[in-house]
Amino acid sequence: MDNRFLNIALPKGRLGEKVYTMLxxxxxxxxxxMDNSRKLIFENVENGVRYFWVKPSDxxxxxxxxxxxxxxxxxxxxxEYEPDxxxxxxxxxxxxxMAVAAPKGxxxxxxxxxxxxxxxxxxxxxxxxxxxxxVDIIKLNGSIExxxxxxxxxxxxxxxxxxxxxxxxxxxxxxxxxxxxARLICNRPSYKFNSTVIMKLCEALSDIKEKTK
Amino acid sequence: MSISKQNVISDGLMALFSGCGYTQYKMSKFEEYELYAxxxxxxxxxxxxxxxxxxxxxxxLKPDVTLSIIKNFRDEKTEKLYYKESVYRTDRNTxxxxxxxxxxxxxxxxxxxVSLSEVLTxxxxxxxxxxxxxxxxxxxxxxxxxxxxxxxxxxxxxxxxLFCIEHKNVHExxxxxxxxxxxxxxxxxxxxIMTLDFDPDKACALLCSLDLGExxxxxxxKFYNVLSALDKSKLRVDFSVLNxxxxxxxxxxxxxxSGVPSAVLSGGQYDMLMRRLRKTSSAVGFAVxxxxxxxxxGKADTPYYDTVxxxxxxxxxxxxxxxxxxxxxxGMTVKTAKETPxxxxxxxxxxxx
Numbered sequence: 001m002d003n004r005f006l007n008i009a010l011p012k013g014r015l016g017e018k019v020y021t022m023l024x025x026x027x028x029x030x031x032x033x034m035d036n037s038r039k040l041i042f043e044n045v046e047n048g049v050r051y052f053w054v055k056p057s058d059x060x061x062x063x064x065x066x067x068x069x070x071x072x073x074x075x076x077x078x079x080e081y082e083p084d085x086x087x088x089x090x091x092x093x094x095x096x097x098m099a100v101a102a103p104k105g106x107x108x109x110x111x112x113x114x115x116x117x118x119x120x121x122x123x124x125x126x127x128x129x130x131x132x133x134x135v136d137i138i139k140l141n142g143s144i145e146x147x148x149x150x151x152x153x154x155x156x157x158x159x160x161x162x163x164x165x166x167x168x169x170x171x172x173x174x175x176x177x178x179x180x181x182a183r184l185i186c187n188r189p190s191y192k193f194n195s196t197v198i199m200k201l202c203e204a205l206s207d208i209k210e211k212t213k
Numbered sequence: 214m215s216i217s218k219q220n221v222i223s224d225g226l227m228a229l230f231s232g233c234g235y236t237q238y239k240m241s242k243f244e245e246y247e248l249y250a251x252x253x254x255x256x257x258x259x260x261x262x263x264x265x266x267x268x269x270x271x272x273x274l275k276p277d278v279t280l281s282i283i284k285n286f287r288d289e290k291t292e293k294l295y296y297k298e299s300v301y302r303t304d305r306n307t308x309x310x311x312x313x314x315x316x317x318x319x320x321x322x323x324x325x326x327v328s329l330s331e332v333l334t335x336x337x338x339x340x341x342x343x344x345x346x347x348x349x350x351x352x353x354x355x356x357x358x359x360x361x362x363x364x365x366x367x368x369x370x371x372x373x374x375l376f377c378i379e380h381k382n383v384h385e386x387x388x389x390x391x392x393x394x395x396x397x398x399x400x401x402x403x404x405x406i407m408t409l410d411f412d413p414d415k416a417c418a419l420l421c422s423l424d425l426g427e428x429x430x431x432x433x434x435k436f437y438n439v440l441s442a443l444d445k446s447k448l449r450v451d452f453s454v455l456n457x458x459x460x461x462x463x464x465x466x467x468x469x470x471s472g473v474p475s476a477v478l479s480g481g482q483y484d485m486l487m488r489r490l491r492k493t494s495s496a497v498g499f500a501v502x503x504x505x506x507x508x509x510x511g512k513a514d515t516p517y518y519d520t521v522x523x524x525x526x527x528x529x530x531x532x533x534x535x536x537x538x539x540x541x542x543x544g545m546t547v548k549t550a551k552e553t554p555x556x557x558x559x560x561x562x563x564x565x566x
């Protein structure tokens with residue numbers, strides 16, 4: 001952790017770019033961040049900010065371990081990994097939902113164990129534990145929609161944005177677990193030692209979020 | 214020979230605790246499993262390494278120090294103890310067991326404003342021993358519980374709100390309050406506590422000004438009195454510092470060092486745990502997590518030896534031993550090797566090959 005800079009981990013992809021635009025409007029811009037290059041770290045000495053692009057699911061780890069002071073990640077990641085961080089702001093972008101989906105017309109046979117395919121093992125486990133349902137969680141790393149089609153699982157627990165992929169595969173949402181959006185997260189000790197600038201950044205982002213509502 | 218910075222810090226802490234009138238408490242590496250099984254929720258890690266002793270008793274490698282100290286405490290007089298011990302817990306990232314070294318103090322007996330201020334002062338001094346760039350965050354579970362009680366929410370909602378408080382998640386706390394039908398006035402009170410000014414004077418002024426009944430006033434005043442005796446330059450009031458209310462009550466605190474990614478010191482008042490172990494006294498204490506200071510200590514210095522003796526299988530052993538004896542008696546360091554070592558520094562090279 002370099003104390004001269006406020007280190008911010010951004011998730012690679014559209015969401016990260018959208019949030020960076022908000023950060024730039026908040027006065028925390030940095031030249032080159034949006035350039036289409038292979039460079040991973042960008043610094044702006046003038047406003048003391050440093051950005052790095054990381055895999056979305058890794059942002060929370062960078063922040064929890066103090067390699068980044070701040071980071072932007074989806075609520076899904078926070079629920080799944082429960083990192084020991086502060087969740088300072090709901091940025092109101094990257095909105096989607098964590099949902100249970102199944103083939104159209106699916107009926108849950110409660111007399112047998114439910115087979116659930118998901119990337120989000122902890123979220124699925126927690127959801128069915130609260131519902132008192134016995135489940136067999138099948139951990140997959142991608143193409144979750146394939147699992148019920150091929151008979152690998154009865155249902156899936158996954159992120160649903162527009163529902164187009166589900167529709168194209170004859171699946172439908174049967175239950176929403178939790179709404180998801182991008183959150184601004186902060187390393188605990190960093191908040192103690194950089195509180196003034198972090199609070200300023202939060203306030204500015206909050207204002208921008210309100211204006212774009 | 215170089216001494217690692219971690220050892221220097223550890224020695225400094227021991228000297229501090231001893232110099233403040235605390236007596237060293239040495240304990241065995243293991244304890245009967247039953248003690249931990251009955252108080253699992255108190256332990257930061259739920260997995261415990263167990264084994265069966267030769268007499269058939271189920272034993273455990275200590276996952277915690279405080280429980281062992283309380284178990285042996287007698288409610289007759291106040292005890293001020295310090296320790297440096299290893300505990301065995303699972304790492305939350307690797308899910309494997311790790312040996313963790315802790316140093317800390319326990320003040321058990323009659324705990325009042327003065328003793329609470331004293332323990333907090335020792336905690337501040339302990340942080341100063343590690344680095345000048347430190348912060349001690351202080352919270353009060355009694356005050357927080359009083360606010361949560363006013364909301365009139367069920368246990369599940371309360372747990373969700375506590376999670377939000379711990380993560381400074383104001384936006385979700387507000388939404389949970391709305392969903393649970395909490396009045397606007399009580400919601401505003403909770404959010405006010407969550408976003409309280411860090412400055413101890415400002416925070417205490419606000420807490421004392423809240424009109425929440427006599428009991429609140431008394432607790433807020435006590436909180437103020439404890440903090441007013443301390444060095445406030447590195448002290449902050451922050452209600453995101455939380456701990457299990459089944460064990461802890463009143464004051465709780467956490468210490469941070471710039472450059473270390475998580476809290477290095479954690480402590481609080483644990484009268485509820487004392488009651489669970491059938492003790493009538495009060496208690497407060499803290500632990501410093503020495504293993505978390507590894508990153509702070511940086512790269513170890515290259516070891517230095519006054520003399521390096523190079524030998525082969527044909528070298529006369531007596532000549533090597535003579536040089537070792539001479540060096541030791543002269544207070545010098547010496548190292549033997551078959552090849553010139555490249556990872557050390559040395560003063561004189563004696564080649565006996």
